Amino acid sequence: MLPSLFLAAAALASTASAHFVITYPADRGNSYNTQFQFPCGGLSNNGNRSAWPTNGGAIAFVPLHDFAFTTINIAIGNSVQETTDVNRYNHIMVATFNQTGGNGTFCLPTVKIPGSLKPLVKAGVNATIQVVQLVASGSALYNCADITFSDTEAQRFGNPQIWNSICFNSTNMGANRLSNAETAVNYTELALQELNLKTAAGAQVSLTSTTLFFSLAASIAVLLSEMW
Ligand SMILES: *[C@@H]1O[C@H](CO)[C@@H](O)[C@H](O)[C@H]1NC(C)=O
Ligand SMILES: *[C@@H]1O[C@H](CO)[C@@H](O)[C@H](O)[C@H]1NC(C)=O
Numbered sequence: 001m002l003p004s005l006f007l008a009a010a011a012l013a014s015t016a017s018a019h020f021v022i023t024y025p026a027d028r029g030n031s032y033n034t035q036f037q038f039p040c041g042g043l044s045n046n047g048n049r050s051a052w053p054t055n056g057g058a059i060a061f062v063p064l065h066d067f068a069f070t071t072i073n074i075a076i077g078n079s080v081q082e083t084t085d086v087n088r089y090n091h092i093m094v095a096t097f098n099q100t101g102g103n104g105t106f107c108l109p110t111v112k113i114p115g116s117l118k119p120l121v122k123a124g125v126n127a128t129i130q131v132v133q134l135v136a137s138g139s140a141l142y143n144c145a146d147i148t149f150s151d152t153e154a155q156r157f158g159n160p161q162i163w164n165s166i167c168f169n170s171t172n173m174g175a176n177r178l179s180n181a182e183t184a185v186n187y188t189e190l191a192l193q194e195l196n197l198k199t200a201a202g203a204q205v206s207l208t209s210t211t212l213f214f215s216l217a218a219s220i221a222v223l224l225s226e227m228w
């Protein structure tokens, strides 16, 4: 991204400038130059934390790119180990989706606590929410928001004046699902197509599991070669 974008971001989000800024709950600060660094864009916890609802709540951010494959994770704890050899940010709150549109606010109103973490979450517990954006150039951008779970934050945030000023989607901001290639490809269908090709070429075809297996392998090989 060009340095001029820095200024654009600064104009957009008064609090910080980066490839993307988390506005609710607030991120750690300006990480423009280091946002490529796992897991939190090169900034460590500065002691500041935002209250965030114990039952889950909104997450709002201002991205700059046309689109980004976006994942939201959480790590529980006061002092989350953030070395690169251990990934504590391995609890997924929102699985990877295609966030579309930039230079505006994007807000998911009801992000839930992962079921596996519910027993650990109660008022006063500290945690860090990580937002990851994989952008078209292949760069992964990281940004984190330090929180303390609160039983009263949902009510405060529920006030329409607060909600409407923080959690909205600007014009042209949206999202679409990423289909999972593993489940979207119908290998049976592929195998049958392969067999039909062989039939057309005059080969003897019997639908045994062996033929199907080799046919599948061939289909996958074709798929893989087409990817490159
Ligand atoms: C903590 O947040 C306050 C209020 O936003 C800010 O003035 C202060 O600089 C922050 N502290 C650090 C260490 O970033
Ligand atoms: C949570 O973080 C705050 C601010 O950094 C700190 O004062 C508090 O002791 C922490 N709470 C726990 C339970 O560690």
Ligand SMILES: *[C@@H]1O[C@H](CO)[C@@H](O)[C@H](O)[C@H]1NC(C)=O
Pocket (backbone or CB within 6 Å): 066, 067, 098, 099, 100, 101, 176, 177, 178
């Ligand atoms: C993601 O969204 C962008 C912008 O709408 C679109 O051009 C792109 O094809 C999408 N990519 C995938 C894999 O959904």
Ligand SMILES: *[C@@H]1O[C@H](CO)[C@@H](O)[C@H](O)[C@H]1NC(C)=O
Pocket (backbone or CB within 6 Å): 004, 005, 008, 064, 065, 066, 067, 101, 102, 103
């Ligand atoms: C956001 O603004 C910057 C600077 O004007 C521009 O280069 C970029 O293309 C814009 N992004 C989108 C998605 O409009």
Ligand SMILES: *[C@@H]1O[C@H](CO)[C@@H](O)[C@H](O)[C@H]1NC(C)=O
Pocket (backbone or CB within 6 Å): 106, 107, 108, 109, 167, 168, 169, 173, 174, 175, 176
């Ligand atoms: C913003 O758009 C996303 C994706 O379409 C949607 O899930 C979300 O509910 C929208 N946010 C608001 C505040 O309407």
Ligand SMILES: *[C@@H]1O[C@H](CO)[C@@H](O)[C@H](O)[C@H]1NC(C)=O
Pocket (backbone or CB within 6 Å): 186, 188, 189, 192
């Ligand atoms: C996959 O293709 C086969 C053969 O056409 C069909 O019978 C089956 O219903 C398909 N499966 C799915 C999940 O679409």
Ligand SMILES: [Cu+2]
Pocket (backbone or CB within 6 Å): 001, 018, 019, 020, 064, 065, 135
């Ligand atoms: Cu960028």
